Amino acid sequence: MGVPALSPKDQRGFRGSADASSAGFDAVDLKLLELVQTEGRITLSELGRRVSMSPAAVGERIRRLEANGTITGYTARVSPERLGYGIQAFVRLSPHGGITLCHFRTQELIHRPEILEVHHVIGEDCWILKIAVRNTGHLEELLEQLSSLGRTTTSIVLSSPVERSILLPPAP
Template sequence: MKRLGIENGALDAVDARIVALLADNARIPTAELARSVGLSAPSVAERLRRLEDSGVIEGYMARIAPAAIGYPVSAWLRVRPVPGELKRVAEIIRSIPEITECDRITGEDCFLARVRVASVADLERLLDQLVPYAMTNTAIVQSSPVLPRLPPLAPAA
């Protein structure tokens, strides 16, 4: 069943353009979106509502520069809980606000987490919370040549 141009995760060309524009600027006014896709503002507002209702658009947010708010050190942590401590480690990870994203992954490690901290000393204190229950491998980020972005939005054929 095709709904709003969304079928099996595919977007029609107009919805794909709307999503791409919002990914670039979540604050773009509906009227400007409408001009960019060649529709009326009410039509775009309805498409936005349907994209939200269908779960394509999960929310709107600003991209904040962590260094500008006092968190210049970024690192990726690979975390391997010791046997029997998976749930505890997941709870610890959830409780640490400096862990800004985390995925449970396949392979030798169970979690891959992004950390934003003010200093290497703060990173060490963070790691100390995990060490009794997990082994960690840390990679400090030098630069980010690709910022978070959407995968290609190929419209439905």
């Protein structure tokens, strides 16, 4: 019934598999991953209380999950609206021939503060960008600049009923 828990001194490395058991995750690791994704500011003491381990043992497990690349960072989520960005949108971009993500014009644009995410995808379009802009005038200005790279298709976000889900390894 799953992989037995390893003591904090046992070494386990991520082997690149999507299977939770072969990746070395046990029930405690999975619970810790769930907790840090839902409550990013939770203390080691509280984590330990919730998984019935000492804060030191939990800290070792968290460090191991960071070291093997499972936990890639910690961040605060902010409200774009509270910062003055009233419109969020997804822009699909099909670049002109010869324009890549490494192209200097592309780099200038994707490092603008309005560009929240950039995804290189397979399909009709090559890139999907998530953007936040102040208003329609700001959207028009940004789209004009992005259109210099290629054909754009824009979808304005009305609402986001699921903004971020907890991600755990797939069940075996």
